[in-house]
Amino acid sequence: MSSKINYTLHLADNALILGQRNSAWCGHGPVLEQDIAITNISLDLIGQARSLYQYAAELTGGGTTEDSLAYLRTEREFSNCLLVEQPNGDWAQTLLRQFLFSSYQFYLYQYLQCYSDTRIAAIAEKSLKEVSYHLRWSSEWVIRLGDGTEESHRRIASALDELWRYTGELFLPAGYEKDLAIDVAALEYDWSKKIKNVFAEANLTVPGNVFMQTGGKSGMHSEYLGHLLTELQYMQRTFPGCEW
Amino acid sequence: MPVPDFEKIFQDKIDGEIKIEPKDWMPENYRKTNTRQISQHAHSEVVGMLPEGNWISRAPSLKRKAILLAKVQDEGGHGLYLYSAAETLGMSREEMINDLHSGKAKYSSIFNYPTLTWADIGAIGWLVDGAAIMNQVMLTRTSYGPYARAMVRICKEESFHQRQGFDALLVLSRGSAAQKEMCQDAINRWWWPALMMFGPRDTESTNSDQSMKWKIKRKSNDELRQNFVDMIAEQIKTLKMKLPDPDLNWNEERKHYDFGTINWDEFWQVVKGNGPCNKQRLDARRKAWEEGEWVREAAIAYAGRRGERMARGG
Numbered sequence: 127m128s129s130k131i132n133y134t135l136h137l138a139d140n141a142l143i144l145g146q147r148n149s150a151w152c153g154h155g156p157v158l159e160q161d162i163a164i165t166n167i168s169l170d171l172i173g174q175a176r177s178l179y180q181y182a183a184e185l186t187g188g189g190t191t192e193d194s195l196a197y198l199r200t201e202r203e204f205s206n207c208l209l210v211e212q213p214n215g216d217w218a219q220t221l222l223r224q225f226l227f228s229s230y231q232f233y234l235y236q237y238l239q240c241y242s243d244t245r246i247a248a249i250a251e252k253s254l255k256e257v258s259y260h261l262r263w264s265s266e267w268v269i270r271l272g273d274g275t276e277e278s279h280r281r282i283a284s285a286l287d288e289l290w291r292y293t294g295e296l297f298l299p300a301g302y303e304k305d306l307a308i309d310v311a312a313l314e315y316d317w318s319k320k321i322k323n324v325f326a327e328a329n330l331t332v333p334g335n336v337f338m339q340t341g342g343k344s345g346m347h348s349e350y351l352g353h354l355l356t357e358l359q360y361m362q363r364t365f366p367g368c369e370w
Numbered sequence: 371m372p373v374p375d376f377e378k379i380f381q382d383k384i385d386g387e388i389k390i391e392p393k394d395w396m397p398e399n400y401r402k403t404n405t406r407q408i409s410q411h412a413h414s415e416v417v418g419m420l421p422e423g424n425w426i427s428r429a430p431s432l433k434r435k436a437i438l439l440a441k442v443q444d445e446g447g448h449g450l451y452l453y454s455a456a457e458t459l460g461m462s463r464e465e466m467i468n469d470l471h472s473g474k475a476k477y478s479s480i481f482n483y484p485t486l487t488w489a490d491i492g493a494i495g496w497l498v499d500g501a502a503i504m505n506q507v508m509l510t511r512t513s514y515g516p517y518a519r520a521m522v523r524i525c526k527e528e529s530f531h532q533r534q535g536f537d538a539l540l541v542l543s544r545g546s547a548a549q550k551e552m553c554q555d556a557i558n559r560w561w562w563p564a565l566m567m568f569g570p571r572d573t574e575s576t577n578s579d580q581s582m583k584w585k586i587k588r589k590s591n592d593e594l595r596q597n598f599v600d601m602i603a604e605q606i607k608t609l610k611m612k613l614p615d616p617d618l619n620w621n622e623e624r625k626h627y628d629f630g631t632i633n634w635d636e637f638w639q640v641v642k643g644n645g646p647c648n649k650q651r652l653d654a655r656r657k658a659w660e661e662g663e664w665v666r667e668a669a670i671a672y673a674g675r676r677g678e679r680m681a682r683g684g
Contacts, residue, residue, distance in 0.1 A: 135514065142432075149426045152442050153419035154654065156662025158450055161419075165443040167435060176432050193431045195563075199551075217665045274668025281664070361430035361488060368545055370430040370538075 128282060131185045132205065134246065135195065135352030136302065136343060138178035140208035143351070144227060146212055146358055167224065170256040177249045178355055185234045187323045196360035201345075201352045208342035209292040211351045218271050218281035222289055225264035230296050232261045241308075265324045266365070270359055272328025280327065286330060294338025301344070322356035392458040400584055404514050405459045406475075407586065409466040412452035413477035415445045417470075417651050421485045422494060430488055434538065438491060441531050448524045455516040471656050473643070478502075481643030482569050484575050489542055489549075489556035495535015497557070497564040500602065503528050504594045505568070513585040536605065543609045553566035557606075558614040565629075566637045568595040596626055603627045 148168035155161025178190035186195075209227055214220045235257055238250035271278040297314040318332075325332060341347065361370070376395045381596035385389060385479075390396055419442050426442065429435035453463045480498055485491065506528060509521040542553040569575055569591040581587040589597075606613055615629035639645065 146427065148509070149439055152426055153416075153423035153446075155372040156658070156665035158416065158446055158453075160665075162443055162446045162450070165439060167437045167445065172432060172436050172439065176436070183438065196432055199425065217662070253376045270672040271665075271668050274672040277664045278668030278671075302624070309415060360428045362417055365430075365546070365548060368430075369541055 127185065131182050132302040133306055133308065134178050134182040134185065136205040136300070137246075138175045138195070139204045140210050140227075140231075141171045141178065142175035142356065143204070144210040144224075144360075145169075145175060146354060147210065147212075147225070148220070150214055151220065158351070163242070167256075167260050167263070170253075174249065174253045175231070176254075181245050181249070184288060187290065190327040193362065195277060197359045201347055201355055204347065204355070205345055205347060206347075206349060206351075207292070207295050208339055208348055209289065209296070211342065211348060211354060212292060213288060213350060214283055215288070218278065219265055219285040221267040221271065222282060222285040224260060224364050225268045225324070226289060226293055226321070228257055228260040228264050229317055229324075230293075230313070231257045232320075233316045234310070237309075237313065267282045268324055268330075269328045272325070272330045281331060282328070286333065291331045291336050292342075295340040295343060298340060306319065326369045375541065381583075384513050384583075390513050390514045398516075400586075401459050401579070403584075403586060404517065405456055405461050407512075408452055408456040408459070408517050409461065410476050410478075412449050412456060412466065413470045413475055414481065415452060416451035417477045417481045417655060419445050419449075420651055420654055421481055421483070421647070424485045425488060426493050428488070429491075434491075437534055441534065442493070444527050444531070448520075448527070451520040451523065452517075455514075455520045458516045467659065469658060471652070476641070478567060479637070479640040479645060480522060480563050481651060482640050482648045483563050484647050486559075487552050487556060489539065489552040490560070490626070492535050492538035492542065492553070494561040495531050495568070496539055496605075497535075497560045497602065498567070499528050499532040499535060501564045501567045501598050503532060504509060504598050504601075508594065510590050511585075511588060536609075539609055539611075543611060553609070554611050557609075557611055561614050562632060562636075563640075565595060565599070565632055566640075568592070568598070570637070572636070589638035594679070599627050599629050 145168045148164050148171065151161065152165040152168070153161065155164055175196070176192055179195045183190040183192055184196055191322045209223060212223060232254070235250040238248050239254060241247045241250065256275075268282065271282040273279070297311050297317075299308070299310050301308055322332060377397060380390070380396060380489075383394075390400070422438060422442050426435065429438050439441055453466065456466060457463060466475065470477065475646070480501075485494070502526065506521050506525050509516055510525055512518045512521070540555075541555055542549040543675075559665060572578065572590045572592045573589055578587065578590060582590075603613065603620075615630045617628060619628050621628045640648070644647075
């Protein structure tokens with residue numbers, strides 16, 4: 127049972143942390159239509175996080191709620207991958223992070239919609255519609271920036287240098303994934319193919335021979351996460367035990 | 371052949387409650403007034419994303435975070451329809467945005483106040499959106515067709531936001547001592563600025579007569595303000611909070627609430643740019659626009675190149 131809870135939390139943490147990151151663009155996007163689009167993606171991810179936390183809370187019992195899971199765990203207890211907690215940087219970095227993650231989430235949710243736990247399967251199936259849009263939108267932007275101007279190409283290439291090192295972790299199974307026989311390694315083939323196709327259109331090359339950073343999935347994070355959580359959890363920590 | 375009297379045809383349409391459409395003849399000043407008003411309204415939606423956006427990262431529960439994100443996103447959407455409605459009068463969105471950034475165009479002064487606590491998010495929904503709705507319901511019947519139609523859609527969403535704001539405050543008003551205090555404090559700070567949203571007193575409002583004749587406006591500033599006070603003075607009873615006005619009293623003779631004097635010096639100071647957040651709001655908008663420039667350029671360059679490729683059949 128604890129592996130299932132931990133895995134559900136891992137999925138929820140991924141969605142929450144990326145949703146929180148994206149939400150910082152709200153009101154600050156490069157053009158109104160895209161401001162609305164990134165906010166919408168943030169909203170989808172927070173919605174996914176809520177469904178997953180609610181399920182994890184039911185499995186845990188004892189008065190646990192979606193909010194106690196999101197607001198009262200510490201950085202060492204969060205098990206999101208390192209990729210989603212990376213800073214927004216510029217529009218290129220945000221977009222590339224979204225593309226790398228959405229393409230992973232797309233194949234993962236396709237796999238999970240047939241998973242034996244019907245609750246997780248249902249959440250995956252419902253979220254897949256949203257993720258398909260996130261993937262299409264972010265792919266289009268990666269291509270547009272890669273094949274746009276000299277400056278946009280330089281910026282997306284530099285984002286790729288920055289973020290690629292966090293992609294290896296996605297396909298290395300953590301303990302809870304092994305326990306549940308969730309074969310994340312098997313997703314890498316389709317994911318790589320998708321990345322290569324989009325990069326080819328964007329005039330980008332997949333970096334070779336990069337040392338992959340790992341640890342987020344088992345609670346060893348970058349220094350960024352603590353600050354993100356400090357802000358996210360501020361109200362619940364300052365005013366414990368209140369209804370909002 | 372007699373020359374048609376365009377001005378008379380135009381006024382007859384207005385008097386006959388027929389909407390004016392983009393291609394119809396209209397007096398230059400009608401075009402100018404509508405362009406100014408609709409673009410100002412669009413800017414208000416977009417600048418209005420900032421004070422509430424200030425609490426997205428710190429919303430106290432996941433449910434409240436989702437509600438707030440959806441609300442701020444709706445405001446962006448309202449900005450889009452309004453810019454489109456204003457564009458039908460012949461000014462491009464880019465020109466309007468440049469006027470905002472240069473300080474030539476105004477936006478609602480209410481957004482120059484800071485959001486200091488979570489309760490401010492509830493107070494904005496209830497009081498600021500509540501005041502905006504008074505004006506917007508009237509504008510669903512404004513004489514310029516594209517503006518009136520945009521307002522119909524916007525009004526539906528705004529009433530929803532107002533209920534959500536009230537609901538957020540209701541939870542606080544039934545919560546801990548600290549929550550109650552936060553709730554009252556937010557009401558104290560937002561009440562008077564919300565009353566100022568209706569603009570100067572009728573005796574001092576410069577554009578009013580012509581706007582009424584052209585049915586751009588259908589109710590005066592003071593009439594709308596009174597309707598708002600009457601509504602809020604009743605709703606606050608459910609919250610068991612107080613409005614910060616010792617002169618607020620039901621007047622049986624007028625069948626309206628009497629209320630105290632607005633601080634018009636403060637109103638004009640904020641209009642002139644001296645409110646607590648005027649500088650931060652404009653700086654934030656300019657920064658987003660300047661930092662987005664390379665993104666917009668890349669999108670244009672890519673679209674151009676793709677067009678060429680498609681033309682070549684590749």
